[in-house]
Amino acid sequence: MVAVESSARGAVWLLRRASDGATASLRFTGEVAAASLVAAGTVVSVTVVTAGWLLSMAGEVICLVPNALGESLLYNERIR
Template sequence: MAWGASAYAVGTVVACSVISTGVVLSVAGEALAFVPNALGRALLHNERL
């Protein structure tokens, strides 16, 4: 199994930032994930041009 860039040392602090459109999880200033709330989901869309 290749972990690549998602492998971090044991004990690394994961920061959780709550913003108006959801939650951002980050490690050492690098965003790992964005979890949208209802407002954030309303802003996300996929449109083929």
């Protein structure tokens, strides 16, 4: 992880791949951003799965970044 920025709207992580320097940014909002206590220099592992990519730190999954198949499996409904 290269940088972490926090704001009232959430957090942005800037990730850089060690092998070739490719970069990506991830924006987290809401409870995920509040619960993310990470600092620049933290190692984030990426694992490719059928539904997308799993991001993990210290053996714990942080989030799933879904690909097209993963997005088709997502479902959200407000329960009253």
